[in-house]
Amino acid sequence: MNTYKHMQSSSELASVLARRLTVLGSTGSVGAATLDVVRFARSHYGQEVFPLEAITAYRNADRLVRDARELGPKAVVIGDPAFYSEVKSSLARSGIEVLVGSDGLLEAAGRPADMVMSAIVGAAGLAPTLAALERGAMVALANKECVVAAGAIFRRAAEESRGVLIPVDSEHNAAFQLLDFEQSHAIEKVTLTASGGPFRTWSLERMASATPEQAVAHPNWSMGAKISVDSATLMNKGLELIEAQVLFGLPPEKLDVVIHAQSLVHCLVAYADGSVLAHLSAPDMKTPIAHALAWPQRMVSPARRLDFTEFSQFTFEKPDLQRFPSLQLARACLQAGGAAPTILNAANEVAVEQFLGRRIGFLGIARAVERTLSALSREVNSEAPATLDDVLALDGTARAKAREECELAAA
Ligand code: NDP
Numbered sequence: 202m203n204t205y206k207h208m209q210s211s212s213e214l215a216s217v218l219a220r221r222l223t224v225l226g227s228t229g230s231v232g233a234a235t236l237d238v239v240r241f242a243r244s245h246y247g248q249e250v251f252p253l254e255a256i257t258a259y260r261n262a263d264r265l266v267r268d269a270r271e272l273g274p275k276a277v278v279i280g281d282p283a284f285y286s287e288v289k290s291s292l293a294r295s296g297i298e299v300l301v302g303s304d305g306l307l308e309a310a311g312r313p314a315d316m317v318m319s320a321i322v323g324a325a326g327l328a329p330t331l332a333a334l335e336r337g338a339m340v341a342l343a344n345k346e347c348v349v350a351a352g353a354i355f356r357r358a359a360e361e362s363r364g365v366l367i368p369v370d371s372e373h374n375a376a377f378q379l380l381d382f383e384q385s386h387a388i389e390k391v392t393l394t395a396s397g398g399p400f401r402t403w404s405l406e407r408m409a410s411a412t413p414e415q416a417v418a419h420p421n422w423s424m425g426a427k428i429s430v431d432s433a434t435l436m437n438k439g440l441e442l443i444e445a446q447v448l449f450g451l452p453p454e455k456l457d458v459v460i461h462a463q464s465l466v467h468c469l470v471a472y473a474d475g476s477v478l479a480h481l482s483a484p485d486m487k488t489p490i491a492h493a494l495a496w497p498q499r500m501v502s503p504a505r506r507l508d509f510t511e512f513s514q515f516t517f518e519k520p521d522l523q524r525f526p527s528l529q530l531a532r533a534c535l536q537a538g539g540a541a542p543t544i545l546n547a548a549n550e551v552a553v554e555q556f557l558g559r560r561i562g563f564l565g566i567a568r569a570v571e572r573t574l575s576a577l578s579r580e581v582n583s584e585a586p587a588t589l590d591d592v593l594a595l596d597g598t599a600r601a602k603a604r605e606e607c608e609l610a611a612a
Contacts, residue, residue: 215246218495220339223274223309225329226320227256228264230425231343231369234486235318236268238494241503251494254314257306257321260284266291273297276312278305280325307332316494318369319344322427323550324596327351331589337363341493345370345444349546351592352447353585367493368448372441374489375468375480380449387473391451393441394461394468395520396421396484398433400563401462405524411563413556421464421484430553434566435520439531440549443542446535453535458528460518465507483507526567530574539583541574543592547599548573548606555607562610569606576602 222239226232242250253274258265262284269277269292276298279288285301292299300308303325310317310329317333318341319326326344331351334340335358342348348355348366359366368374372393380388399418400408417429424432431437438458445456459469464484471477482488483505491502522529527549534541552569555561561569577599586592 211246212248214498214500215242215248215250218242218246218250218498218500220251220315220494221254221313222251222316222318222494223255223257223312223314223333224253224318224320225257225306225310225326225333226318226322226344227268228258228261229320229322230423230428231320231486231490232256232318233264235320235341235490235494236272238487238491238502239272242494242500245501250500251316254312255300255309257309259321259325262288262291269297270295276300276309278309280306303328310338311336315339316341318490318493319347320369322346322425324350324547324593327592328589331355331358334358334364334366335362339365339367339496341367341369341490342448343369345440346546346550348447349440349443350543350596351586351589352443352542353587354589354592356447356450366448367496368444369486369489369493370441370444371467371482371484371486371489373445373448373468374492375482376445376449376470378492379468379470379478379480381472384472388451388455388470389473390455390457390469390471391445391449392457392459392469392471393438393445394464394466394517395435395438395458396432396464397460397462397520398435400433400524401460403524405564408524409562409564413559416556416563420462422486426557427550427553430556430566431549433563434527435525436527436531436549436566436570438520439528439535440546442531443535443545453532456535458520460520462516463512463514465512466515481507527570530567530571534574537583539585540577540581540595541583543586543595544574544577544581544599545570547596548603551600551603552607555604555611560611561607565607565610569603569610572606573599573603576606 255276257278259280310333319330327347416433485504487504552566
């Protein structure tokens with residue numbers, strides 16, 4: 202018979218949870234939420250639960266210095282060398298080591314933290330995240346672009362090292378909690394939910410003149426600019442389908458997407474006996490972050506809690522692929538495999554950047570990605586890149602092509 206075990210005392214639990222942590226991208230939306238969970242754990246459990254090994258930023262030197270002074274990591278990394286002397290002089294006599302550039306990021310990922318939160322946006326996070334996994338760290342993975350660009354390499358690294366990938370993306374973290382890996386033969390379908398973004402009900406004509414400000418104004422989640430635009434095009438959900446395939450090894454036909462405007466159900470897993478398990482939580486990244494930081498334990502988190510009396514309805518609908526062609530493009534790349542996901546990711550990063558810089562329109566994003574994919578399908582080897590260097594080379598080729606496509610569209 203199962204018995205309800207007495208809970209461990211707070212201090213016992215804090216010692217079980219305790220692990221040294223590095224946060225790559227600590228100044229971003231996920232990075233800042235991670236540091237909030239770190240602060241909360243310290244005050245809730247009355248001791249340092251996640252001592253910081255290193256934190257990193259790209260250009261936000263002020264925030265990096267402020268967090269470093271408050272939380273005392275052993276090292277910080279500033280990605281852009283232009284800010285190095287500012288950070289160095291601000292942290293003089295603090296005893297905190299200051300590293301710089303992509304070498305600094307690699308060094309931070311290689312330092313002896315038990316867990317590395319991968320929260321840099323885009324392919325810039327690829328090399329340090331892989332380095333952390335290869336040295337056997339637990340990697341809390343928010344940066345979906347790196348597993349989309351280099352899926353096979355990440356799978357191999359996870360198999361060959363003692364490293365573990367724990368998904369932080371809310372849908373994948375939910376799936377990780379719902380999937381019974383001992384019964385994988387009985388998994389019929391994993392359905393990721395999508396809010397539909399700010400343009401869920403907009404016509405194509407209206408979307409054609411959508412501004413960056415409108416695209417980043419997500420109805421439910423507060424996130425960085427790039428992922429907010431990806432949510433508006435639904436490319437985010439397409440990248441997530443590929444991420445799910447890499448993380449869970451499921452075939453494309455077992456992966457699906459449904460629009461759920463309330464963002465309360467994050468994933469649904471259907472089993473062969475007809476059961477469907479759902480994961481619910483408030484749309485607050487501190488829930489999956491706390492789950493990943495504490496895994497396989499559970500900790501108290503500062504995340505918002507769900508109040509079921511507040512909701513009058515839960516709705517589910519099919520995505521409209523006419524208005525959101527990016528999802529269709531990503532699905533085709535998921536099916537095609539090989540080089541396609543790397544090209545998709547790179548082209549999308551460029552197109553989103555161009556849209557945010559007001560050089561192309563909102564509908565131009567999917568168009569530039571489609572044209573890049575179609576042009577490169579004739580030019581590049583369709584095999585999946587085998588090494589990190591191959592991924593970076595293909596990523597570079599795809600970015601150059603996507604920039605050309607965006608320039609043509611802007612002309
Ligand atoms: P943000 O844009 O808010 O933050 C990105 C972080 O990466 C910042 O710390 C930024 O530093 C750093 N960074 C940016 N470019 C570089 C670079 N070239 N080299 C080194 N560091 C760099 O992004 P989010 O927090 O929104 O997203 C981070 C990742 O997590 C993305 O992959 C996203 O898809 C994923 N994700 C995000 C969610 C969210 O709720 N935000 C939810 C699920 C997944 P600086 O601040 O100095 O520019």
